[in-house]
Amino acid sequence: MSTKPHRKPLPPKELAIFQSLLPRMELSPQEKQHYENLKKGYEGELAFYSLLQQTGLKDQLILYDLLLQANQTEFQIDSLLMQRKKIFMFEIKNYEGDFYFQQDQWYVATTRKEIRNPLLQLKRSEFLLRQLLQNWGHDVSIESYIIFINPEFTLYHAPLNQPMIFPTQLKRFIEKLTTSTTAVTQKQIKMAEQFVKNHQDQSIFERLPQYKHEQLTKGILCSTCTSLLTPFTYKKLRCEKCGCEEDLEAAVMQSLEEFHLLFPDRKITTNAIHEWCGFILSKKTIRRILTKHLTLVKRAKASHFLYKQ
Numbered sequence: 001m002s003t004k005p006h007r008k009p010l011p012p013k014e015l016a017i018f019q020s021l022l023p024r025m026e027l028s029p030q031e032k033q034h035y036e037n038l039k040k041g042y043e044g045e046l047a048f049y050s051l052l053q054q055t056g057l058k059d060q061l062i063l064y065d066l067l068l069q070a071n072q073t074e075f076q077i078d079s080l081l082m083q084r085k086k087i088f089m090f091e092i093k094n095y096e097g098d099f100y101f102q103q104d105q106w107y108v109a110t111t112r113k114e115i116r117n118p119l120l121q122l123k124r125s126e127f128l129l130r131q132l133l134q135n136w137g138h139d140v141s142i143e144s145y146i147i148f149i150n151p152e153f154t155l156y157h158a159p160l161n162q163p164m165i166f167p168t169q170l171k172r173f174i175e176k177l178t179t180s181t182t183a184v185t186q187k188q189i190k191m192a193e194q195f196v197k198n199h200q201d202q203s204i205f206e207r208l209p210q211y212k213h214e215q216l217t218k219g220i221l222c223s224t225c226t227s228l229l230t231p232f233t234y235k236k237l238r239c240e241k242c243g244c245e246e247d248l249e250a251a252v253m254q255s256l257e258e259f260h261l262l263f264p265d266r267k268i269t270t271n272a273i274h275e276w277c278g279f280i281l282s283k284k285t286i287r288r289i290l291t292k293h294l295t296l297v298k299r300a301k302a303s304h305f306l307y308k309q
Contacts, residue, residue: 009045009064009079013261014038014206020258021209023226024216031209044094044149045078051149051170056178057081061188067200070132074204075125080195082188083181089129089144091122093153100156109156118146119162136194145173213263219278220255222246231280252277252289260307267304268294 011019018035021027027035045064052058066077081088098109106115126144133140144163148155151167158164165173219228222239229251232238237246256268259276266272270287277286290296294305 008049009042011042012038012065013201014203014208015042016261017208020262021211021216023221024218025209025211027209031207034207040094040096041092044092047094047149048079048090048092048147051174055174056181057174060181061184061192063192063195066195067203068128068132068195068198069200070128070135073128074200075128076203077125077129081177082184082192084185084188086141086143087129087133088177089122089126089142091118091125091144091146093118093146093148094150095148095153096150097152098154098156101158119164122146122163132198136191138191140191211262213266216262218276220251220280221258223251223254228278229280248281248285249289249292252281252286253293256290267302268306269304 015035015038018027018031018038022035049064052062061082063080063082064078066080068075068077077089078092079090081090099115100107100109104117106117107113108115122144126142130142133142146164147170148164148166149170153167155164155166158166217228220237221227222229222242222244223246224244225239225242227239227241229237229239229246231248232245235248237248237251238244239246252273255277256273259266259273260268268290270283270290273290274281274283274286290305293308295308297304297306
């Protein structure tokens with residue numbers, strides 16, 4: 001989740017785990033499809049963020065990727081634009097291709113396969129957001145829209161007077177929003193902090209593959225093509241597949257981030273990270289990097305590292 005106006009949305013935890021697992025184990029076709037859906041959704045959020053950065057809205061208070069709960073019901077919001085007396089809620093859809101609308105139902109034009117009606121999803125999220133704000137004692141109106149961000153999207157027989165913004169309407173819609181912007185107030189900032197405080201890191205609906213430490217391929221992954229890196233110079237690692245060179249220390253720290261993401265309950269030790277990096281570096285090098293960036297907790301036979309506070 002991102003809470004600063006100039007900070008782009010971060011990949012959801014579920015997507016980040018899939019991205020770490022994909023080069024290290026074989027996923028089922030269903031898991032690969034779920035990963036592609038997560039990836040496409042995140043790419044849509046990034047495209048919307050980039051669009052806002054080109055407008056006067058970039059200096060407004062905008063929250064991204066919120067996972068909240070109201071009345072014991074979980075709901076997710078792609079983006080919130082907070083103004084003085086109104087909150088704009090945006091559901092970002094990165095649909096690509098031809099779709100059609102028929103009797104309150106949505107279909108893929110090429111296959112005639114029915115998909116979930118995004119308008120119902122939008123109404124549900126708006127209802128739960130309103131309930132949450134009421135529980136917090138805030139009296140603020142909500143305007144919600146589905147943003148179809150992909151320029152290759154077409155919806156045939158689209159219903160009129162529905163809160164949907166199509167690719168050809170985006171520029172005008174954002175220009176209209178920009179004209180109504182005002183300076184950020186302390187009340188808005190406090191409300192934003194309330195959203196951040198109540199944001200949940202993990203969804204109860206996460207669909208992650210089953211994986212074990214011993215079954216995963218070990219090694220430091222190339223940030224460009226996700227192939228394994230090998231030592232090149234004293235301070236560099238190199239990918240034999242794409243030729244990309246990476247800073248050794250930064251690559252080890254990135255690999256450590258993956259280890260901690262996938263196995264948050266495992267202690268960070270020199271031996272553990274030495275193994276996770278595929279034994280391509282010396283323990284002395286691993287220990288030096290960990291000592292530089294983390295805090296060493298000394299124990300007689302179980303010394304380990306913690307992230308600095």
